[in-house]
């Protein structure tokens with residue numbers, strides 16, 4: 001069935017980026033519609049039960065639209081329905097492990113959000129350590145590289161690339177030092193940053209936009225960094 005894919009997006013959202021990266025890796029054409037999350041349109045609230053991006057709207061030949069939410073589910077759908085490079089292992093057990101690490105990538109992001117908003121140095125430090133401990137676990141899971149599972153780029157890479165990109169900007173604002181003892185994670189991060197599917201998943205203005213967003217929202221964090 002011929003389909004049209006429309007990704008409802010926000011320019012800064014790392015969950016959106018993982019879906020964009022998966023679509024880019026597959027070479028699938030899609031339309032991206034950015035919305036203002038501070039002023040969510042009614043049509044968006046109708047199709048997004050949690051009011052969150054990304055949402056992938058799949059339009060069938062018959063014009064019927066199905067809206068999918070949750071970024072990892074969207075990535076799985078892209079993998080299952082689109083031709084192109086395989087982004088999941090063939091083996092069921094390995095695939096399950098990859099799914100678990102995709103979830104792990106979401107958990108790291110939610111811990112980062114907490115880091116941004118705290119004004120208490122002790123809370124900041126304990127959260128910073130929690131994030132560093134998570135990356136230490138990622139370090140243990142990594143092999144020779146260059147990607148999470150070796151030679152082939154997978155959905156785990158698509159999930160972590162935007163996390164690392166977020167750190168690029170975050171690191172300029174505050175001293176997180178969460179990669180100090182994780183050489184494999186650092187090498188992985190550098191490899192992903194070079195990947196065309198990753199680089200083109202955001203606009204050229206992404207660092208400036210994210211920087212401005214963090215500065216606007218995270219006065220406490222900046223104070224701690226000073």
Ligand SMILES: N[C@@H](CCC(=O)N[C@@H](CS)C(=O)NCC(=O)O)C(=O)O
Pocket residue numbers: 010012013014015016037051052053054069070071072106
């Ligand atoms: N679990 C969701 C998380 C998505 C998410 O948190 N998106 C944020 C933007 S990065 C959002 O839409 N926030 C708007 C809101 O919560 O009101 C997923 O993986 O898709």
